[in-house]
Amino acid sequence: MNDLITLKGVTRVYEVGTEKIHALAGVDLTIRPNEYISTMGPSGSGKSTLMNIIGCLDTPTSGTYEFEGEPVHKMDDNQLASIRNRKIGFVFQTFNLLPKLTALRNVELPLIYANVPRDERLEQAERALRRVGLIDRMNHKPNELSGGQRQRVAIARALVTNPSVILADEPTGNLDSKSGEDIMRLFDDLHEAGNTIILVTHEEYIAKHAQRTLHILDGKINEDTLNG
């Protein structure tokens, strides 16, 4: 099977004043389709930077990053936006839904940027909401939904373009344990259905949902383990 994501010798250096901060210090990583990965590490370890690079929000200072064979490290701003739009679904800890739009319109948003016709957009958005079990709430605004429901809407928004990978940054961080458990079950289902999922988490029991866990430390992958 072809690799989905290939990182070779990826570094990321930030310049803060005159000081250089090596957030990533040479990362090699290969991810294949339909993998279920969790990423762990203390704050400042570089895991957020790694996720930003994998999510094409940021580009490496050096090294190569290929996504489905395309060289992301050479891409310009517009190409990065396009790959984020078509290939990557983001789920954030704080949901990041647009407060003035209904659930349906929030889910529809990536399709607007993908230039999909309106009818198709609504149809796909409804399908994604049905997938996360919120079709009966599609005309509610985020502030009329519970935390768990908001995160479901966010997951629907990440799913709606049929992305190659779903990146979830501490998706249960702002939820009570019951809702968090529901969200994790949803991720398990999505993985079951063939999606590639990469999670960032602090919690061991969340990481256990994944098949593979990356431990990041000091800008490097310290440990790469398969969960039994």
Added chain:
Amino acid sequence: MFRLFIGNVRIATEAIVANKARTLLTTLGIIIGILAVTLMGTLISGLDRSFERSMSFLGRDVLFISKHEWFGNQEWWEVRNRPDIKLDYAGKLMEYSKYVRAVAPVVRRRLEVVRKGKSVSDVMVVGTTPEYTLTSTINVENGRFITRGEERSGSRVVVIGYDVAQALFEGEDPLDKKVKMGPYSFRVIGVIEKQGKFLGLFSMDDQVIIPLGSFMRLFSRRGWMQLNVKVDSDHVSEARDEVRGIMRRLRGLHPQEKDNFAINQQDAFRKQYGMIKLAIGGTGIFITILSLVVGGIGIMNIMFVSVKERTREIGVRKAIGATRAVILQQFLLEAVFICLIGGLTGLLLAYGGSLLIDKYVFPSTMPVWLAVVSMGLSMLVGIISGLAPSFKAARLDPIEALRYE
């Protein structure tokens, strides 16, 4: 691309609707600016129209020779001491000039016109010759104008203006009826078609015309005569020079002496009017530019606030695939829409104002091109003032924007 544009139009309108009060306050400068420019334009176009109508009474190819200039700053005693314009200049001008087509001597005075207990006071009584029909635009709608014979013999006949006819003969046919001016009675031989007011100042329908001979004999032998000279319409300026030369010869003026007569023309009014127009237009444009600049700065400010407030939203949009161009467009559209709302409001207010002017001041309508220009102008203000904030939004780093609290 078009679908994206529609999507952005929707986003921009929603953002505006969500901040109604703020938007409305922000647009105040634009409203005033557009109100000023359109109202001023409407005023000028209305003025233009009534001015042109008035000018048509004078005729473009008619020179008016008299003792005094219409506009100018001659000392009154200098003018007062000039020799009178004489009747025989009329014949000499016809004889010596190659451009002059007709000369109508005109004398005037205000009198009361009376008929059977009814009267109209302060009527302009004009004494002239049959040539008057050639040098003016009057049209006799009922009856006829005075004839050469009546003019020579000083017959007591009169052609009356529309308003005079209405006041003295309402419903009756005035022809062959008698009216009295001073102790003398005149027979009505014609009624002039309604003409309207000259520059909104005095009515052209409030006059009566009698033969020059009768005027001179009955009312005044002297007086300030004016010669209305109709010239070849293709050579008006040559004709003016020529007529001036003939007049100087008739007056026996040495080359170094100044003219002791005046040749007036429509142009004199045009010059005066041009200055008035410039003053109105200049003031209007000044107010417009000032309020548009102030309004534009206000909108720029509110757009910066809007971008700041929605930093996180911009981050989300970028994360899920919005390009810089799309974000730029979204915020530019928002700025343009705010300005268009202001422009449209100003336009509607100006339209209401123009209806009021039309009803109570003078006939005027807002020209369509002005509405189009003012909308274009508000759009331009929107683009200019929205540019910097929109660029700021488009350039935001998605990672930092997502982290923004």
